[in-house]
Amino acid sequence: MLRTMLQRLVRDYSWIHLGIGLFGNFCFVVGSVLFFKTFESYYTLGVWLFLVGSSGMFLGSLGELAKSLYERREKRQAGHKRAA
Numbered sequence: 001m002l003r004t005m006l007q008r009l010v011r012d013y014s015w016i017h018l019g020i021g022l023f024g025n026f027c028f029v030v031g032s033v034l035f036f037k038t039f040e041s042y043y044t045l046g047v048w049l050f051l052v053g054s055s056g057m058f059l060g061s062l063g064e065l066a067k068s069l070y071e072r073r074e075k076r077q078a079g080h081k082r083a084a
Contacts, residue, residue, distance in 0.1 A: 032046070
């Protein structure tokens, strides 16, 4: 049951992965800008945004990977059912 719920979440709500990835990209860029000397007083915030952004990008990519794997498996299973 948990596996089915996870598959549905990954497949049917792919916009969540996109949103997490976009948020991660945004934080990553802002955090990177805060590394410039001009924003030296915001260095620690930049580090945290960089870390949060990198994590968001990673999670978004993992979600897209899981979606692709589920879709590939479903296509393979559908092909086996037609052949049988």
